[in-house]
Amino acid sequence: MRKKWSSLVLCLLLIAAIAAGCSGNGNNNGNGAAANGNSEGSTATSSTETGTPVQLKYWTDDRHDQEYIKELINKFNETNEDNIQVELTVMSENYTQSVDIAFSSNQAPDVLRLKSANTAGFVKKGYLAPIDEYLTDDLKAKFGNLLIDDVNRFEGKVYSLANTGLTLRLVYNKDLFAKAGIENPPVSLQEMVDAAKQITEVGKAEGIYGFALNFKNPKQAFDRSIREILSLSGYQGLGFDLKTGQFDFAPYSQVVEYFKQMYNDGSILPGAEALDIDPLRAQFAAGKIGMYLSFSTEPGVYQDQFPTEINWGGALAPTLDGQIKGTSEIVSAGTWLGISAQSANKEAAWKFMQYMYGDEVLKTYHEKGFGIAIVPSIVEQAKDPEIGGMEGFLVGEHDSLWPASPNVTPEGSTYADAFFKYILEGGDVKAITDDLNTRYNAALSKAVEKGEVTVTPNPAFDPAKPQGE
Amino acid sequence: MHFKWKRLGENALFLSPSIILTAALGIYPLLWMLRYMFYDYAGYGDPLFVGLDNFRLLMRDGLFWESVGNTFIYAGGKLLLTLPLSLLLAVILNSKLRGGNLLRGIYFMPTIISTAVISVVFYNIFNSYNGMVNTVLMKLHLISQPIDWLGPKYAMLTVIIVAVWGAVGNYMLLFLAGLQSIPQDLYESAAIDGANAARRFWSITLPMLAPVAQMVIMLAIIASLKGYESIMLITEGGPIGKTEVMYLYLYKLLFPVSTGSPVEQQLGYGSAVGFATAVIVGAITGLYFLLSRKMNKLY
Numbered sequence: 001m002r003k004k005w006s007s008l009v010l011c012l013l014l015i016a017a018i019a020a021g022c023s024g025n026g027n028n029n030g031n032g033a034a035a036n037g038n039s040e041g042s043t044a045t046s047s048t049e050t051g052t053p054v055q056l057k058y059w060t061d062d063r064h065d066q067e068y069i070k071e072l073i074n075k076f077n078e079t080n081e082d083n084i085q086v087e088l089t090v091m092s093e094n095y096t097q098s099v100d101i102a103f104s105s106n107q108a109p110d111v112l113r114l115k116s117a118n119t120a121g122f123v124k125k126g127y128l129a130p131i132d133e134y135l136t137d138d139l140k141a142k143f144g145n146l147l148i149d150d151v152n153r154f155e156g157k158v159y160s161l162a163n164t165g166l167t168l169r170l171v172y173n174k175d176l177f178a179k180a181g182i183e184n185p186p187v188s189l190q191e192m193v194d195a196a197k198q199i200t201e202v203g204k205a206e207g208i209y210g211f212a213l214n215f216k217n218p219k220q221a222f223d224r225s226i227r228e229i230l231s232l233s234g235y236q237g238l239g240f241d242l243k244t245g246q247f248d249f250a251p252y253s254q255v256v257e258y259f260k261q262m263y264n265d266g267s268i269l270p271g272a273e274a275l276d277i278d279p280l281r282a283q284f285a286a287g288k289i290g291m292y293l294s295f296s297t298e299p300g301v302y303q304d305q306f307p308t309e310i311n312w313g314g315a316l317a318p319t320l321d322g323q324i325k326g327t328s329e330i331v332s333a334g335t336w337l338g339i340s341a342q343s344a345n346k347e348a349a350w351k352f353m354q355y356m357y358g359d360e361v362l363k364t365y366h367e368k369g370f371g372i373a374i375v376p377s378i379v380e381q382a383k384d385p386e387i388g389g390m391e392g393f394l395v396g397e398h399d400s401l402w403p404a405s406p407n408v409t410p411e412g413s414t415y416a417d418a419f420f421k422y423i424l425e426g427g428d429v430k431a432i433t434d435d436l437n438t439r440y441n442a443a444l445s446k447a448v449e450k451g452e453v454t455v456t457p458n459p460a461f462d463p464a465k466p467q468g469e
Numbered sequence: 470m471h472f473k474w475k476r477l478g479e480n481a482l483f484l485s486p487s488i489i490l491t492a493a494l495g496i497y498p499l500l501w502m503l504r505y506m507f508y509d510y511a512g513y514g515d516p517l518f519v520g521l522d523n524f525r526l527l528m529r530d531g532l533f534w535e536s537v538g539n540t541f542i543y544a545g546g547k548l549l550l551t552l553p554l555s556l557l558l559a560v561i562l563n564s565k566l567r568g569g570n571l572l573r574g575i576y577f578m579p580t581i582i583s584t585a586v587i588s589v590v591f592y593n594i595f596n597s598y599n600g601m602v603n604t605v606l607m608k609l610h611l612i613s614q615p616i617d618w619l620g621p622k623y624a625m626l627t628v629i630i631v632a633v634w635g636a637v638g639n640y641m642l643l644f645l646a647g648l649q650s651i652p653q654d655l656y657e658s659a660a661i662d663g664a665n666a667a668r669r670f671w672s673i674t675l676p677m678l679a680p681v682a683q684m685v686i687m688l689a690i691i692a693s694l695k696g697y698e699s700i701m702l703i704t705e706g707g708p709i710g711k712t713e714v715m716y717l718y719l720y721k722l723l724f725p726v727s728t729g730s731p732v733e734q735q736l737g738y739g740s741a742v743g744f745a746t747a748v749i750v751g752a753i754t755g756l757y758f759l760l761s762r763k764m765n766k767l768y
Contacts, residue, residue, distance in 0.1 A: 100512075125513040207598060216705050271597030273708035274619030283598060409733045413532060413710075421709040424621055450517070 053085040054348045059102075060088070060113035061095035064300060065370040076355050084348045086111075096121070103127050103342065110343040111352060114160045114335040116151060120407070122338070123154045129341040130157035134350045139357075142377055145467060150404035151334040163362055164371025165333025165401070167393050168228035169314035171298055172291040173284065176208060185291070185315035188322030189229065189258040192291070196267035199290035210290040211262050212269035214277040219416035225293035226255045227329065228317040231402060234325030234463040239415050239440065240405035245457030247440035249415055253433045254320060260423045273424070281306050293317055295331070296372050296393035303387055314392025326463030327400040333374050334401060374401070402466040406453040408443040415440070506740035511733050523741035533742060535710060536718040537749065539625070543700075543714050544693035546629040547636065552689060555637045556682075559644035560674065573645070576638040584635070588702035591631045595619055619704055624712045628700050635699065636692070640685055647681030648674065683764040690757055694750045715746045
């Protein structure tokens, strides 16, 4: 009898242990994400305890500015008169997945960092609350020309406002250019091909090559290079024709020909096919690469991540024929913060957002070099950031936001994979281009049919004034 | 032993944890996948029923079939190198060697090192601009130009070498366990009868090891068909798809790699591809069992 009892007790203990384990797992779904972030980041709360404060959760995956954001939040927690306490969680990788899990388990943050790559998805999934009702005339005036369809405005409703954007430039090693006897960074693609060849000829013995890109992921490589070359040359940078509302990769293929030429010349760093962006930067910092194209994040990288002795700079991307017929597209712009549709404290969340979007905060954000301001009134007031090399990346007369291009998934390989294959192995570029046009336009019609994408051709589109002003 | 109804409650209690966990973590996701392979679903909104469209797409999806071809090259290469090598090591380490235990530990080490670490190390060994292999080969004047180990020509060979390095120790240990279960007196009496070492290996070791080897080879086949982690980290399937294996292709459909511009998840089509890959791996494993059934009855 005793035996029986003891085995029953053991059974019950086992079940209790399993149940505890399971419920622990359940919680992890929501908090695992937060824990993820905490391991990388930090939490900032203040302890003004008067009455029951309204608790807000703010999630971000920005790590480069976390000290400053923490400072701002502490200040907000101490000074706001509505008894609002904001808790900051800085996520590491997998931000989007963490947000997905948080929303599906009703543990979503009140305020979220939004980026152009995730905003559309978040809106489609119903995560975000529109902020139109809070937009005063002043705010509309401040951000008015930065409200863009399918970027921060979806079906007429605004979900976020702009703060900073990324400009894209040709990043070049001035020492290597001088050594090869080249005075200025190239303004046309032919000049770029020639410069790459000259630098390689002079430096090859020491392992120095004229050009490189992070071709391990061709899409990432092209979307930071060809995209900019095309937009400055007067074409949308991802192969979409805004005038006809159709994909047309013909201009894209013209740029690809020059890349292929550099590959055939042997001017591209050997092994670039398997290169990630950080190893590329390490090689650039070591003075082994003449030039590449990338975002305005590079000055920060060469200040902190790969401090370098080389003399380098950023210049406008070269264009197809040396003529600037468009504007250099500012990317990852138009969104910063947004409010969760699940938040029980949307008013308070908006008050926090209002504080973050204040002139002083946006101005300092730019001056500290965390991002390049694109809000016109801030651009006017703010001083240049004090980071070496940033001067080449600042928003100038040739930079602007472009209308969003539809995101579709074609059958078969992407434009980046198809063109990269052409660069390495050759083939019939006309046939490749036609095939891409056919597949991308088929995917576009399918997406339009399903109501996932809306396309409005704009025959009067002017690449020199993409926002139509 | 006959079934005792009285103990039904206890049995159920003891079985319930594994049944619940299997159902929640194994069967439910499987049913989920079996359902969604008939849908067009990007992870939000309402899934759209599309019947067999995903499978039609699969049939004409050249990239998928290329990845299947690459998988066979990768798995074949890995198996051809791993199995003989690990058997050889096991046989050597099974003899009374000085420092044998230490060597066992060393050879087994790659199995417990994280794939991420292995991949970074091998990237640094093989990359063509300052990798160790090229530096050494050039110092020895064996080559004049750096070899592009991760380029279209050699990338597959490189990822196979990495895979072999990572797997040999593991299978060596399994073979070693098999070898140690062979009774020593067989060898002794064979030696008395005048059989030399090669003869003993051929007539005793191999046949006695066959049942273990059958399992080891099966595990190796499945692992090599499913392996993609180190490839993802070293080449991401590139360049131009030369090292894209089917599980990596599947992974990219379900968890798209993206920065900057958005890439859509394809959960519906991904489920169909997942089903197809499972069928392929299952068919090959089944075929192997059919062909190797004699290995179980060799003695």
